[in-house]
Amino acid sequence: MVIPEIELKRLGSEYAEKYGFRDPEQYVFKARKGLDREVVEQISWIKNEPDWMREFRLRALEYFQRRPMPTWGADLSELNFDEIVYYIKPTERQGSSWEELPEHIRRTFDRLGIPEAERKFLAGVGAQYESEVVYHSLREELKRLGVIFVDMDTAVREYPDLVKQYFGTIIPPNDNKFAALNSAVWSGGSFVYVPEGVRVEVPLQAYFRINAENVGQFERTLIIVEPGAYVHYVEGCTAPIYSAASLHSAVVEIIVKEGARCRYTTIQNWSKNVYNLVTKRAAAYRDATMEWVDGNLGSKVTMKYPAVWLMEPGARGEVLSVAFAGDGQHQDAGGKMVHVAPYTSSQIISKSISKGTGRASYRGLVKVHRGAHHVRANVVCDALLLDEHSRTDTYPYMEIEEEQVSIGHEATVSKVAEEQLFYLQSRGLSEAEAMSMIVNGFIEPITKELPLEYAVELNRLIALEMEGSVG
Amino acid sequence: MAEQTPLFAIENLRAGIEGKEILRGVNLVIERGEIHALMGPNGSGKSTLAYVIAGHPNYEVYEGRILYKGENILELPPDERARMGLFLAFQYPTAIPGVTMANFLRLAVNSVRKARYGEDKALSPREFRRLLREKLQMLRMEESFASRYLNEGFSGGEKKRAEILQMALLEPEFAVLDETDSGLDIDALRTVSDGVNRLFNPTMALLVITHYQRILNYIRPQFVHVMLDGKIAVSGGPELAEELEEKGYDWVKSRFAEAAS
Numbered sequence: 001m002v003i004p005e006i007e008l009k010r011l012g013s014e015y016a017e018k019y020g021f022r023d024p025e026q027y028v029f030k031a032r033k034g035l036d037r038e039v040v041e042q043i044s045w046i047k048n049e050p051d052w053m054r055e056f057r058l059r060a061l062e063y064f065q066r067r068p069m070p071t072w073g074a075d076l077s078e079l080n081f082d083e084i085v086y087y088i089k090p091t092e093r094q095g096s097s098w099e100e101l102p103e104h105i106r107r108t109f110d111r112l113g114i115p116e117a118e119r120k121f122l123a124g125v126g127a128q129y130e131s132e133v134v135y136h137s138l139r140e141e142l143k144r145l146g147v148i149f150v151d152m153d154t155a156v157r158e159y160p161d162l163v164k165q166y167f168g169t170i171i172p173p174n175d176n177k178f179a180a181l182n183s184a185v186w187s188g189g190s191f192v193y194v195p196e197g198v199r200v201e202v203p204l205q206a207y208f209r210i211n212a213e214n215v216g217q218f219e220r221t222l223i224i225v226e227p228g229a230y231v232h233y234v235e236g237c238t239a240p241i242y243s244a245a246s247l248h249s250a251v252v253e254i255i256v257k258e259g260a261r262c263r264y265t266t267i268q269n270w271s272k273n274v275y276n277l278v279t280k281r282a283a284a285y286r287d288a289t290m291e292w293v294d295g296n297l298g299s300k301v302t303m304k305y306p307a308v309w310l311m312e313p314g315a316r317g318e319v320l321s322v323a324f325a326g327d328g329q330h331q332d333a334g335g336k337m338v339h340v341a342p343y344t345s346s347q348i349i350s351k352s353i354s355k356g357t358g359r360a361s362y363r364g365l366v367k368v369h370r371g372a373h374h375v376r377a378n379v380v381c382d383a384l385l386l387d388e389h390s391r392t393d394t395y396p397y398m399e400i401e402e403e404q405v406s407i408g409h410e411a412t413v414s415k416v417a418e419e420q421l422f423y424l425q426s427r428g429l430s431e432a433e434a435m436s437m438i439v440n441g442f443i444e445p446i447t448k449e450l451p452l453e454y455a456v457e458l459n460r461l462i463a464l465e466m467e468g469s470v471g
Numbered sequence: 472m473a474e475q476t477p478l479f480a481i482e483n484l485r486a487g488i489e490g491k492e493i494l495r496g497v498n499l500v501i502e503r504g505e506i507h508a509l510m511g512p513n514g515s516g517k518s519t520l521a522y523v524i525a526g527h528p529n530y531e532v533y534e535g536r537i538l539y540k541g542e543n544i545l546e547l548p549p550d551e552r553a554r555m556g557l558f559l560a561f562q563y564p565t566a567i568p569g570v571t572m573a574n575f576l577r578l579a580v581n582s583v584r585k586a587r588y589g590e591d592k593a594l595s596p597r598e599f600r601r602l603l604r605e606k607l608q609m610l611r612m613e614e615s616f617a618s619r620y621l622n623e624g625f626s627g628g629e630k631k632r633a634e635i636l637q638m639a640l641l642e643p644e645f646a647v648l649d650e651t652d653s654g655l656d657i658d659a660l661r662t663v664s665d666g667v668n669r670l671f672n673p674t675m676a677l678l679v680i681t682h683y684q685r686i687l688n689y690i691r692p693q694f695v696h697v698m699l700d701g702k703i704a705v706s707g708g709p710e711l712a713e714e715l716e717e718k719g720y721d722w723v724k725s726r727f728a729e730a731a732s
């Protein structure tokens with residue numbers, strides 16, 4: 001795939017202009033700061049949830065309170081749970097047309113180009129603003145085929161059996177501190193169900209927007225892909241720039257059944273005050289394929305290691321991860337592959353770029369359970385440093401309990417070569433253009449996997465990051 | 472005497488790298504419509520001169536000037552020089568993984584075109600593709616070349632062709648070809664030389680760095696210079712190249728030593 005050339009020159013705007021704007025706070029309900037039983041009960045009450053969900057939340061809250069902060073990975077010491085608002089209801093009800101939304105919210109999504117993208121190349125869109133999904137749509141023909149794409153709260157009400165069967169089974173509430181937090185206060189997110197044999201050829205997209213200061217967003221996504229089905233789900237996320245920290249802590253659970261395939265693409269571009277602590281995990285059954293394509297550009301701190309549990313022979317897992325850590329950012333990203341069954345295969349390709357004081361770390365795990373013979377697993381992590389101060393680390397964990405396996409691992413660290421910059425500049429490219437081009441080339445193995453529009457978006461975001469970087 | 476600014480002039484250029492002086496007083500004047508050849512033994516400083524002309528940031532200039540259209544360009548970054556119409560075909564072109572020729576070339580062509588001919592002179596994707604196809608044909612290169620990654624895995628000859636392809640698209644007024652002939656097979660040398668000749672016009676000038684007489688049979692210089700130890704030791708007409716081919720550099724060295732002593 002050839003990505004159309006981008007006129008880097010025209011990109012005069014910065015994050016602040018394009019994504020960093022904020023709306024006045026006009027809410028139907030805003031919880032008080034801090035987290036306790038009362039806040040959780042309140043969320044559940046406002047959502048008018050069944051008892052089992054309320055109990056699920058309260059149990060999770062206990063797990064959350066009991067668990068210590070993780071001490072590995074990124075520095076979370078500045079994250080103050082008492083300063084965060086855990087739930088904001090922005091509108092009275094959800095719209096199925098953009099016109100139904102309050103003016104300021106509609107304008108926000110317009111500026112972010114979501115309605116336009118929907119018209120052009122998406123099969124369905126969910127748009128979340130603060131804690132609730134304010135807009136949802138799915139093409140009629142997909143509805144007729146039995147595809148379900150609704151927000152998670154609606155799913156709890158309208159598809160209780162399906163939700164109850166799978167919710168919290170892939171990532172139990174006590175999995176880790178942030179999964180517990182999400183399980184206690186989750187709101188919004190997507191529920192996707194693709195019936196047997198149905199192929200959703202155009203992507204479904206969810207867009208997450210935080211607007212208020214000091215707020216947490218805790219969406220919860222559950223995707224079920226029945227045998228032989230296919231779906232590509234894409235999420236994008238942005239927020240205004242505040243000095244106080246915001247928190248985004250999502251849980252994404254995916255079940256990919258026999259012969260099915262699911263691809264989950266993220267372009268994370270949070271503003272640089274957001275802690276992005278996300279748990280994503282999929283279970284892939286016989287001959288199923290799960291692919292995580294993960295682009296992390298924004299946030300102050302990201303800790304995210306999309307995982308695939310390869311449950312039955314023939315299952316295949318893939319993580320393609322790009323992380324860009326600019327000044328003051330720490331991207332701690334990677335992937336996990338857990339080979340439970342024999343004859344399963346996995347691949348993790350991670351490309352990280354560190355600029356200025358930015359730090360990008362690869363953290364990954366390949367685990368092969370006893371009895372999972374004839375496993376093939378491959379890990380490639382390449383780091384690119386843009387200048388003297390930038391930093392990268394690699395933590396490639398391997399836990400192999402079986403002998404008859406084939407495991408590959410390669411890691412490279414490189415600097416942007418002066419010779420490359422000079423070569424491109426000697427052809428008339430400015431230093432920033434040359435940098436962007438080298439970086440885009442570096443991540444090309446991943447961008448070529450993206451739908452064109454997202455590839456262009458990713459390259460454009462990198463060009464934006466690069467503008468400030470050269471003097 | 473008709474006082475006219477030459478297209479390109481080097482005045483008493485002393486330059487080096489990491490404190491090591493390599494160019495030790497180079498003087499050269501090149502007028503529009505001229506082709507100059509620069510020869511000289513390995514390590515004498517030919518590529519260094521080419522890099523300094525193009526503005527490689529690692530080279531230090533201790534003294535002297537490089538005038539392009541009368542302006543001293545030594546303070547300008549390489550991209551500005553390129554946008555003024557200077558071009559260097561590299562002896563060892565650099566690979567840029569993941570960047571396709573087409574993407575790179577379009578950005579390069581348009582930044583140079585906008586600077587030289589005006590903001591509105593950028594090519595649309597369609598116009599660019601047409602131009603690219605035309606130049607590829609001229610150099611007998613496969614169209615699929617455009618979707619390959621820049622210089623990555625290119626054979627020696629392919630790299631050299633790709634350099635001339637870039638020259639064809641960027642339409643420089645002054646181009647330095649650093650050993651473009653080495654690595655080309657006999658047919659490729661002819662194709663590439665034909666290409667260069669077709670690009671050449673009386674408003675531009677060329678400096679052709681080479682070790683061999685052969686390319687000069689196709690791209691015919693009016694002047695031949697021999698660099699020895701960071702200086703232009705001898706200059707002459709095309710016959711000088713033939714003489715060198717016959718006698719080797721020792722002959723120049725001894726003559727230069729005599730002249731210097």
Ligand SMILES: Nc1ncnc2c1ncn2[C@@H]1O[C@H](COP(=O)(O)OP(=O)(O)OP(=O)(O)O)[C@@H](O)[C@H]1O
Pocket residue numbers: 488489491493511512513514515516517518519520562
């Ligand atoms: N980065 C560098 N560090 C140290 N010495 C250098 C460097 N680059 C070039 N030199 C030295 O400068 C001298 C001139 O090199 P240059 O490449 O200009 O020669 P040349 O005339 O182009 O040779 P050739 O015909 O082999 O291409 C050589 O002695 C070379 O080793």
Ligand SMILES: [Mg+2]
Pocket residue numbers: 517518519562649650
């Ligand atoms: Mg040389």
